[in-house]
Amino acid sequence: MEPHKENMEEYGRLCHERTKESMIKNRQIQDKKETTPVKQSDMKRTRRDHGELEDIMFKLFERQPNWALKQLVQETDQPAQFLKEILNELYEYNKRGTNQRTYELKPASRKSVEDTLAE
Template sequence: MGLQKMQRKILQEEENILAEEIQRLLESATEYDRRKFHELETENADEMVWLMKCPPRVDKAWRDLSASTSSFSSDFVLLAKYMDSVNLLLPDCSPELTMEMVSVELCNISKLYSVNKSNDLVPASIFSEADQGKLAVEGTITQKLDLTPHCDIEQYGKLIHERSRKQVAQNRQIQVLDNYRGERLMPNPNMVRKERKQHVRRTRGNRSEVEAKMFVLFERQPKWTLKQLLQETNQPKGLLKEILKELCVYTRGRHTYELRLEYKRAG
């Protein structure tokens, strides 16, 4: 009995020591969190911020313009104009929101965009962290917007043509071959081995780049067959058929494709 009492006493002492250590750790952790909380800068917490989802080209254009102008001036850079209009003749008097870009000729992007407001806004704040690790609240999100190109098919077609010329155009080079005789460039029939025809698997490319190349091809000549387009683009047949169905008109008798009228006008 005396041995059991001694063991219980030792166990009770160990439990007390462990409880005191846990309490000390909790108090130190709470004090650390309290110090971190006081280091949070909340001066701009009431600033209203809009969260906008925009196309990648617009995001890149804005970043490039901001970077190019910030090196010359510390003022804010005007990137776009936000417009709010209401048509009183329509039964629905909800405002139409649009955004007009600035300096679009420098960035090769569309000029006018539609702005759609989202109804599933979740309350959130924006934080920033300085180099020293200090946190700050930069504002509260009050609007969630979605930016899409405005429905102007002619202007968009011209923009696609301009992009295609810049992407596909290649500089031609002429190279002079010295110390080469003509017969060396001609293959010897006895040395040429007839190779078996192998099935080539075409790699699916980026859709926008393939569309740009298609516009350039239809500028070269107005009508193409599917076989010719496969040879020119080296793209899978399925991808070409999807693009042709959207951009072209098919002539059954001649089995050729031709651009739709609206894309011809845009060009």
């Protein structure tokens, strides 16, 4: 196949322009937006006394029957792992249902708390 000889100059000019346009970089550098770190706090959380923290937790659970771990960490300002230890002792974790992924007071703990409040 051979191109038409009449349009050979025009075709050459068209190819040359296309090549020239493809070599031009039209991208622009954008300034990066400063992102704030998602770090919760610069200071490490210090553990409170076990009994003192239990009292605080009981007061929180009087206010609201179900709490997520994240909410408890914010309210008590305690390390999550330390809270989990206490939660596993006195509270049960809801895996299913409407209160999924929350903790609530165990029935046995409820009775002991009610007895101490009655006295």
